[in-house]
Amino acid sequence: MSIAEPRVVESDCRFEAGCDAVDLIITPRDKDLGGFSVRRVLPTAQRQMVGPWIFFDHMGPADFPAGSGINVRPHPHINLATVTYLFEGEILHRDSLGSLQAIRPGDINLMVAGSGIVHSERERPEVTAAPHRLHGLQLWLALPEADEEIAPAFIHYPGADIPAREVGGVRVRVMMGQAYGVRSPVKTFAETLYVEADLKAGQTLALPDAPERAVYLASGRVHVGATALAPHAMAVLKEATGVSVRADTDARIALIGGEPLGRRFIEWNFVSSRQARIDQAKADWRGGRFATVPGDETEFIPLPE
Template structure:
């Protein structure tokens, strides 16, 4: 019996003026553990007259995780945080009962050619913490646990695994791992994972039970305890997952919540512009006419 329960292909989606690859949510798999949303940005080549600009927009009920492979993004939020995100760093913003942020090309890069490539991820908060005060955390590359085992380079971006813990302040049991290998070899990590688990192929290829899988695919595991696969030469994968919540989540625009009432309250607050503002930002993104999407297992 195959241990691959589902294969999700990256689908094109427009964010701002740029095309990204949408991975989660998917019609047959809305969440993997607490992970509710994953976009693969790029690689995008930007001319000297093009910039990445996502104006101030709100979030509730989740933590956002931005992880870049190339390029740079300036993060600003309504807490007053102002941090440049560079490759290998972890930008972790917890919305709780409400936060607003913008994401833009830094000023010093706005008139030069540049590139942008990375992952943007939403992790839903557990029900008892959905209304917590918002907070922000940024980790430099050297703060994130790195190690090499049997020639494979591991990085624990968030959560706990392999007896290690990332400094990123997560709010439920989860893990997000980067694995890189420059030679073909078999990986068996089932004893170090828990809950629901999935593998995203960024580059190279992965072989499992005689089948070869290529980039821009997520492989959902049937049983985390049976997680074994072969990484081909020059392959990078991201393994993520954790304990699933008992209650389903609803996603509307940038809001994630366990009840429709929290979504409606956030919509009302955004329309009335009572969310805290991002210092120095004046743009307003209208509430989109979008149907709620239930996020179930």
């Protein structure tokens, strides 16, 4: 699914008594995708990226009556990888490589755009035939400069393959990267962290370290260090160690982070370290030079003027 830079206060503070770990609170803005809206967290004027993560959307929960649903026509990407993860519902993914995959709660879809890919996100007729709900996250990863033009790829990871464990009674899933003694099988291109956790009221979870990190609160209320976090807000952390999240109510969080890759240009669905590459991609899409999506060739999203 598709976007902006910032003054962030620098600190070498370690998280200790009297020294808070939160550098910036991001409040998402609603973005209409046609038929439903998403909460767009990254990028913002305050912060473009957290580690390699350059895009963060929280979809729903959106309730659709029978006969309607998500219906995102074919559109292109370059020099990035998309990650789709659902809490509820189902999305049917098609792309120009010929991939056809239904993604369901717990699964991870990793689509590597690299030199260029086109995909659509719709729903199966069996799903749209009845009232249904869609709820999940979609994130984009910027690729390291050496990998920006690799061959496009699509990899589906069933939920059963994503490692889960309990940490102090808290259920966590290590979606990408390594944390809490386990490593996710999901392919990464730079040091990348993505963890989901469900906390009961009163529980505390120590967060794994990473060069850059941010906590997104999908539901409930928590404190990140000494800072209260409202639902659907993201707390970008300082370079602090020993940071914990304490749940004031039952809560679901997503932790993202990893190594910084440097500034990226971002325009519409295109991300690159080079503005000239984005200009080329725009011209290629306008000129019909991207591959089409088998089984979904008749429609497409035009380049915004």
